[in-house]
Amino acid sequence: MNYFPDEVVEHVFDFITSHKDRNSVSLVCKSWYKIERYSRQRVFIGNCYSITPQRLIARFPGLKSLTLKGKPHFADFNLVPHDWGGFVDPWIKALAKSRIGLEELRLKRMVVSDDSLELLSKSFPNFKSLVLVSCEGFTTDGVAAIAANCRFLRELDLQENEVEDHRGHWLSCFPESCTSLVSLNFACLKGEINLASLERLVARSPNLKSLRLNRVVPLDTLQKLLMRAPQLVDLGIGSYVDDPSSEVFSKLKAVIQLCNSIRSLSGFLEVAPCCMSAIYPICENLTFLNLSYAPGLQGNDLTKLVQHCRKLQRLWILDCIGDKGLGVVASTCKELQELRVFPSDPFDAGNAAVTEEGLVLISAGCPKLNSLLYFCHQMTNAALITVAKNCTNFIRFRLCILDPVKADPVTNQPLDEGFGAIVRSNKSLKRLSLSGLLTDQVFLYIGMYAKKLEMLSIAFAGDSNKGMLYVLNGCKKLRKLEIRDCPFGDVALLEDMGKYETMRSLWMSSCEVTLGACKTLAKKMPSLNVEIINESEQLEFSLDDRLLVDKMYLYRTLVGHRKDKPEYVLLL
């Protein structure tokens, strides 16, 4: 390859798009490193504290698209206190000062301020795409700045963010000249919007393919929007309530028939089940259906709908569909690859909505299943073993039994054998979440068989340090390990300290790790940041090395301690 001029090599690199591959390419030789770095346009940074924006900018001057992740995953479940970190502001400031022509920014679990959004909107004339997932700290004023200032905006995608809604007509801030929108998702915003502005915006966006509305957009507006945008591929419905005998509803039924490009449907944040029949005509073509935010639909409404969705590949649904409903899914959706079943009432064990039976039915009926997130009230080893026989293609297998230490209700045994079967037969498994009563044995199996495992989430499991050691020793590809409430301690933590340099991060909370062990680890491994989060009243961390640590989060980094840590975090 060195016989070719740089431009040719660069052209070849254009065909290499995955981050992993480009990272590998850059390690081959100096010449390739140089060519690669100048031609790299998309960068993914899984932990915003592993590198500084300055170094990013220095290495990749041609950067156009940046993806950043901030807080650890367990922050989603309120295990990470407020103000822990993950601020995007320094990144935007640094990029704004540089000559980087940023076009796309994708953030997950970061703290975003209105000021940052405004700076972003004013600093990059070609900015095209903003995707915020599970972020917080901003208001609709920041969103308004993006709408107002990004002249070529194509994508504004807000997913599950906590946004303070000032109801300030952010939507009306899109100038009349903005006609470039391809994707607009504001389902997570709670406040009123100017419906007429929305209609005009959709009318002047001929490239609009994806539109996800929030709950204040009523059915009659939906009908008008669909009239303007029958080319939509992805639709998120806000409010879907009307009298089925009304004229508006008839108009909606008619216009839906014209929307034969819709492949993805979500929302129904408010819904009257009697109106669902209007949707059936587009069900035939759906590949993604997300009804997980539609508690207004009962089990039989869901079942009736799903029966029309023969081409479904991804289904996100609430557990009120029930085991029987899952049986209908299994017999209808033969193309199903991903299933997520969320609990509609996480704390009420009264109605056992889905059990192991539903999962078994799905595994038997859907041979292409490769991704599962399943919240249920109980699980048996027998069921898991059956699932493992039926499905050998799992990439993601996340099982959450609502009672965290529940044994197999039939045999009263731990679920070690069941999960063992899963990892043994699914050799491509990359992500696994465990629950239920589990001993060290399940970790022995994981270490033995889950050779491709990259992310493991453990809670209330195991008996001793051996459990954690099986995993650390066996799972060579492990990148993220998050553990809560397990009897793993110093011995496990310190056995192979070099391992953590091969991983992105390790989270351990309510385990048996002492402050002393964390200090040892931090001292021996300068390439790791070891953070202790201690929220109890004891403010004097340094007193006793035997103190059990509440929460420890460690991650590899090239840039040492971060400067923005809050008071309750101790960086060792």
Next chain:
Amino acid sequence: CGRILTAKDFPSVVSHRTKNGGPSVSVSGTKRAAESVSHEGGSPTGVSGSSQVVGWPPIRAYRMNSLVNQAKSQRADEGDSGIGEKDKPKDALKKKLNYNGNKISSTTTVNEKGHLGFVKVNMDGIPIGRKVDLNAHSCYQSLAQALEDMFLRSTNSVGAEKEQLTKASKLLDGSSEFVLTYEDKEGDWMLVGDVPWRMFVSSVRRLRIMRTSEANGLGIHKKSMANHSCFSFSVSESCYSFVAAPRFHDSNERQRSKPI
């Protein structure tokens, strides 16, 4: 003391959100006193383990909050705003609808699933509500007892449980820091206990165990409060401690503790 409470804890009453904008802003570790734990994870009784644990089940906070809010607005009847931040204008057409397709008769309580008798109960500070079957009770005392069992007796540790038993006083007699309120057919929030039981059952839509300090200005029927055994306001502060408090006459209704 208890955790930091935010506007998020009072979705039906307070119409603004905190600057932080984050999900439930509790600063909590799992080694906290059982007292706070029981208010973190949701409904504290019944389910063995899962309801008492911080951060379990592992559902994204946004989704959890959304479930709660949506459940509230589903509960509400035609014309009700539900979420509490604003009143959505609903046209006359929607007034004819109710989500479960049943008619609401004047003597029964029907929830959105069409199950007679069950109404949703939320307690200030607990993100997820519970349901209680009104038809299973024949008087206020029985209902209050059931609610106290549901919400106030719950914890992992025996010590804290004992503490709660001795400290927890009945919701109805005003010695608690909380009062029991309900939303009636007209959408007004009233203090429970004023009207005959049957009348209450036929007009109640949902219940809320409200902090006494928030119960200011609630509608009460004309009866004098002083002699009524059902409620009075306590003067306690923002901590979750159930402290016996002196009774007040209704003329002191306006007296309240500092806003949280």
